[in-house]
Amino acid sequence: MKVVLIFGLNGACRRAELSSLTVKDIEDTDKILVITLHDTKTKKKRVFIVGSECNGYEIYHKYLRLRPKHVKHNRFFIYYNHVGINSFAKIPQKVAEYLKLPDASSYTGHYLRRTSATFLADSGADIQTPKRHGGWQSTSVAGYIGIYRGKQDISRKASAIS
Numbered sequence: 470m471k472v473v474l475i476f477g478l479n480g481a482c483r484r485a486e487l488s489s490l491t492v493k494d495i496e497d498t499d500k501i502l503v504i505t506l507h508d509t510k511t512k513k514k515r516v517f518i519v520g521s522e523c524n525g526y527e528i529y530h531k532y533l534r535l536r537p538k539h540v541k542h543n544r545f546f547i548y549y550n551h552v553g554i555n556s557f558a559k560i561p562q563k564v565a566e567y568l569k570l571p572d573a574s575s576y577t578g579h580y581l582r583r584t585s586a587t588f589l590a591d592s593g594a595d596i597q598t599p600k601r602h603g604g605w606q607s608t609s610v611a612g613y614i615g616i617y618r619g620k621q622d623i624s625r626k627a628s629a630i631s
Contacts, residue, residue: 470560470563470564471528471532472528472529472532472546473487473546473557473560473581474560474564474581475519475523475525475528475529476490476504476519477557477581477582477585478581478584478585478588479504479517479518479519479525479585480504480506480515480517480585481517481581481582481585481586481599481602481603481604482506482581482582482585483509483510483578483579483582484554484555484557484558484578484579485508485510485554486506486508486509486510487546487554487557488544488546488552488553488554488556488557489507489508489544490504490506490544490545490546491543491544491545492543492544492545493543494506494507494545495529495545500520500521500526501518501519501520501521501526502518502519502520502525502526502529503516503518504516504517504518504519509604510604511604511606513604515603515604517602554578557578558577558578559578560578561576561577561578561580561581562574562576562577564576582603585599585602585603586599586602586603586605586610589602596608596610596611
């Protein structure tokens with residue numbers, strides 16, 4: 470699950486993009502991973518990088534060592550069979566449950582994509598940066614960022630009361 474979170478957040482990936490990711494889509498340069506998403510909703514290839522931040526590169530290699538070498542398909546993520554989009558949709562909720570976060574069921578498969586955009590916006594990026602990063606063609610990304618920030622503000626205010 471860690472590799473899914475790392476890839477999902479770094480690439481603002483949709484669950485279908487994670488599901489269709491193949492071994493050949495990941496280029497290891499011995500320092501970073503260059504990941505190419507070919508099968509995107511917008512039909513435009515996207516490329517993102519995973520480096521050593523948060524041990525992403527090392528966690529990828531740990532997963533790779535544990536992953537069986539001879540599999541009948543070429544998908545990168547496996548669970549004795551290939552992992553479909555519904556499996557990816559459940560991962561954020563499972564992580565939220567593990568962390569004992571309130572309302573864990575609200576963490577859906579889209580959470581990785583939405584959070585990736587919010588991280589970029591919080592780092593000072595303009596609205597075009599998350600749009601390019603996640604392959605958004607419309608300004609819907611602004612809504613994701615606004616909703617998340619609103620929830621953060623409510624959470625901070627509620628924490629201050631108690």
